[in-house]
Amino acid sequence: MDHDFHRIKRLPPYVFAEVNAMKARARAAGDDIIDFGMGNPDQPTPAHIVEKLVEAARNPRAHRYSMSRGIPGLRKALSGYYQRRFNVDLDPESEVIVTLGSKEGLANLANAITSPGDIVLVPNPSYPIHPYGFIIAGGSCRYVPVTPDKDFLAALDRAVRHSVPKPLALVLNYPSNPTALIADLDFYGEVVDFCRHHGIWILSDLAYAEIYFDTAPPPSILQIPGAKDIAVEFTSMSKTYNMPGWRMGFAAGNKTLIGALTRIKSYLDYGAFTPIQVAAAAALNGPQDCVEEIRKMYQDRRDALIEGLAGSGWDIPSPPATMFAWAPIPPAFAHLGSLEFSKLLMREAKVAVAPGIGFGEYGDGHVRIGLVENKHRTRQAVRNIKTFLGSYNRVLEDSEKARAEAGQ
Numbered sequence: 001m002d003h004d005f006h007r008i009k010r011l012p013p014y015v016f017a018e019v020n021a022m023k024a025r026a027r028a029a030g031d032d033i034i035d036f037g038m039g040n041p042d043q044p045t046p047a048h049i050v051e052k053l054v055e056a057a058r059n060p061r062a063h064r065y066s067m068s069r070g071i072p073g074l075r076k077a078l079s080g081y082y083q084r085r086f087n088v089d090l091d092p093e094s095e096v097i098v099t100l101g102s103k104e105g106l107a108n109l110a111n112a113i114t115s116p117g118d119i120v121l122v123p124n125p126s127y128p129i130h131p132y133g134f135i136i137a138g139g140s141c142r143y144v145p146v147t148p149d150k151d152f153l154a155a156l157d158r159a160v161r162h163s164v165p166k167p168l169a170l171v172l173n174y175p176s177n178p179t180a181l182i183a184d185l186d187f188y189g190e191v192v193d194f195c196r197h198h199g200i201w202i203l204s205d206l207a208y209a210e211i212y213f214d215t216a217p218p219p220s221i222l223q224i225p226g227a228k229d230i231a232v233e234f235t236s237m238s239k240t241y242n243m244p245g246w247r248m249g250f251a252a253g254n255k256t257l258i259g260a261l262t263r264i265k266s267y268l269d270y271g272a273f274t275p276i277q278v279a280a281a282a283a284l285n286g287p288q289d290c291v292e293e294i295r296k297m298y299q300d301r302r303d304a305l306i307e308g309l310a311g312s313g314w315d316i317p318s319p320p321a322t323m324f325a326w327a328p329i330p331p332a333f334a335h336l337g338s339l340e341f342s343k344l345l346m347r348e349a350k351v352a353v354a355p356g357i358g359f360g361e362y363g364d365g366h367v368r369i370g371l372v373e374n375k376h377r378t379r380q381a382v383r384n385i386k387t388f389l390g391s392y393n394r395v396l397e398d399s400e401k402a403r404a405e406a407g408q
């Protein structure tokens, strides 16, 4: 009997599993691990959205199979959001689909459009479903190092010139997980021009559209004239409204791609539970002060972390958006690589982070710190890290001194 399944063989062991296992052992031994490892929002969904879910769930008519592509009211609410926020017109019938979280949409669109052997251009480091959605679907990835500037465009150009067959699609993700880089409209304009010229589809992941701080609100690629000819964009309720467990996301834009995703999903699912969709529509159509509060919460945590560590020997760029700090490994530890450094941090400072290598080969010089612990715990983590870095520097200095005294 064959145990060596083709698709499973193409999925490497999960890098984060090693850190997670270590975390579980430390906790079982009674350690209080401060956990910045996952991008899992820790706060509850705003009350008015939960109330709407409860109200809708009391209606027995809402208990039947729902609509695979999403109920009309929710597709309309998403197009209303695009109109208000980006000044982009979307036809809720043909240019919008509801997905079971944006992750499911990304994976199933990859599944819908990829033929075996197709090449897809994927940023690296990146959120794992960006490459693996296509790898599961039988495609191959050509990785493009992530930078939202001319270097990225030059790398993209090189990748296209040297790909045989010509790439099928390009994935973009700004604000980016894990790097927290942002893109502006000029950048999107150049990428759209480039991809139109080469006949390459664009899948843009805008999951962090509303999690931004001291920067202009992140734009949508669909604001670029003609983008709809080649691009779809994924958005998500998970971070904007603290709804990660609800599994609510969207794809919007190009009709052919939305049609392909609609078709494949019609075979796979019956859509999210209708009351969840009703509540999601209420979230999009209702008061938005909760989004402002969520943004403020992440900003406070970010400042506690970045300002707290400034001058400690670990200088981390302050992320302008997302719920992550992308932290270069301090020079004294750079030789360890991100997995060993993450383990050291957990052992010595009782702080869990995500090793950058888990997001791809170009991530190994960094660790990702998720802003998912409250301010108080974040400050505690800062103290632990400072103590660890202080004592480590002393150990290094002592050994240097001993070497000098021995005349080595």
Ligand SMILES: Cc1ncc(COP(=O)(O)O)c(C=O)c1O
Residues within 6 Å of the ligand: 039, 100, 101, 102, 103, 104, 127, 173, 176, 177, 205, 207, 235, 236, 237, 238, 244, 247, 248, 249
């Ligand atoms: C860049 C990015 N895209 C998509 C997702 C998945 O979000 P959803 O909960 O909508 O599936 C995440 C979740 O962390 C993410 O970071």
